[in-house]
Amino acid sequence: SDSHITVDPFDELRWLEYANRLKDRRRLIAGQAERAPCGRRLYESAIAGGRAAAGGHGALEVGAPADLLLIEGADPLLAGRNPDEMLDSLIFAQPSRAGREVLIAGKTVAVDGQHPQKTAVQAAYLKVLSQLIDPKE
Numbered sequence: 057s058d059s060h061i062t063v064d065p066f067d068e069l070r071w072l073e074y075a076n077r078l079k080d081r082r083r084l085i086a087g088q089a090e091r092a093p094c095g096r097r098l099y100e101s102a103i104a105g106g107r108a109a110a111g112g113h114g115a116l117e118v119g120a121p122a123d124l125l126l127i128e129g130a131d132p133l134l135a136g137r138n139p140d141e142m143l144d145s146l147i148f149a150q151p152s153r154a155g156r157e158v159l160i161a162g163k164t165v166a167v168d169g170q171h172p173q174k175t176a177v178q179a180a181y182l183k184v185l186s187q188l189i190d191p192k193e
Contacts, residue, residue: 065125066147069098073147095143121161128156 062068073094077083092100107115116122129135131154133145146154158166165171 065102066150069095069102069147070150073098093140093144095145095147096140098147099143122159123161124157124159125155126157126159127154 107113113120127134127142127146129142133149134142134154137145155169156167157164171177
């Protein structure tokens, strides 16, 4: 994300499509170019852009660090969908808590939307925030 308003990659992709719809005054902007499903085109473009920004790193291949988001396929908005439909649903239907686990370099860092250090980080944030609001504390 360039604005840091959200950390949801699917939210970012949805807003990218919506902004282009407003600009061009038509629907399914991302999917039009190659007649690809909109969600897949948005996702693949984001992956390619991220890989380029990371200096060519980021491919899922043997020996490369595995940064993954594991999705709960049993979510009612995802169940029974093929991969393209699933991407469309993840981006445009916003299934609640579909992200099951986050892995960085192959190590689990969050399960069921919860980072193991969430409580400590939240407490530290609130402490700093209160000091910024009232430096006397």
